[in-house]
Amino acid sequence: MAVKKRGLGKGLSALISEEPIGDVLISQESEDYRESIENIDIKLIIPNKEQPRKEFDKDALEELSQSIKTHGIIQPIVVRKADDKYEIIAGERRWRASKKAGLEDIPCIIKDIDTEMSTKLALIENIQRENLNPIEEALAYRKLMEDYKLTQEEVAKVVGKSRSYIANTIRLLNLDQKLINYISEGKLTSGHGKALLSIKDKKEQIKAAENIINNNLNVRETESIAKKTNIKPLKKEILSNKDAYIIDLEESLMRALGTKVNLIPGAKKGKIEIEYYGDEDLERIIETLVN
Template identity: 60%
Template structure:
């Protein structure tokens, strides 16, 4: 049985137009790509400021650093020349790990890439190889669309995802900021986030998110809890609607209050209604009785 390679859609070849695709450069045999690989001093390399991945696990970098000490950097990083430095397009983890391993230089492929190409390539590299957390991914999609005026279907085609996947990812940014933080920190999964979007009330959304974290609710159980929250909300809304009085009834209540000198409540039903008159002592009851019987 053959294993299907995870695709990149139009991906890199589309982004680089007539340039050789990065996948091809990376996958070439050593003797075929040797002339394209340069060894660049780590002191001449800088990270990209708007790199999609904002957090790198120290333990992961340490493990990679230990591997590099033994085996070296097996796969070159991708750079572009910018001013008098080289800017990282893809491979910041390898760059950081190499510095930690006290290397002086690192193998790299230097590309002549524009800002839009660099942004897309950095995102693709992270998605395909490192798995951004759900919020990092959503923010990266949002920035790409805004910075380069891309539509969802254009972005989806470029990075090899479905349009619905892009849409669902972007929707996570509509969650309450506290819930977004839980997702960013890994306390909630993307599945939890999608289900919590079903709760429009932000306070209820946060309360359930906290309960998920405290009790370890899985996504299926969270779906059931969201249904309960929505049902309770509907019941509450119906009660509020049914309790809302017509202005005519409110006016009658006010007239009775002025006449009787006490609180009066009129309740309407489908076939019958109810008048509630409050009194606060035997004397008060006698006073009201005399008003009603004269």
């Protein structure tokens, strides 16, 4: 195997955080961490089985392949030794495009790390490059939390996102599997998915999702559908015990807040019960009331 070496400086310091988070990452700044680049036979390189990215856009891959044919590999991929092969830590898309371009070898940074750290870096690198679909991203966040015992705040710090962004992205995995597939396929956006989360009945979720796809509805229109779906007609026995004025007030509040509202009048004081469906729905209702 022909090997050509050249200095690289900080290695992965530009790729991942330089701050230790829950024993996940180590600073790359020290002089003894400097790396070199080696040209490795492309046939000896294998993908990382823990790679969070499951779909590679064929047109984008072809475009990258043509660019590599013209300009070569501008940024080396990162690998680790795995028996007699080299497993990819970061850069599977470049590796695939290089194979497509007919390259015999590819510039690589070889990292001396174990399988666990390799998986962490592969997850973080892919998330930070923002080339995952929303479901792949949610699965990657959940894997970081479950496999490495990280909190949402720790994951947020590692990938440079807010805690609420991490939480809301992971919540997409609570949707019906059919909707998860729709988001993965690009038929629905993450915004559609988050709006549909407020519909607890999975059959109603699917019905609403298909309506959105068939009629090309936007997120605002999806939110409106979700509100109407969640407002159930009051039972007849309850209606019969309530004053018509109270019922009218309840219906007005339901329309305004997009959720079920129950007014409980009393001789000297009464109650207003407002239902919400998760933290995001609560934030939406509070914002409506405040504004």
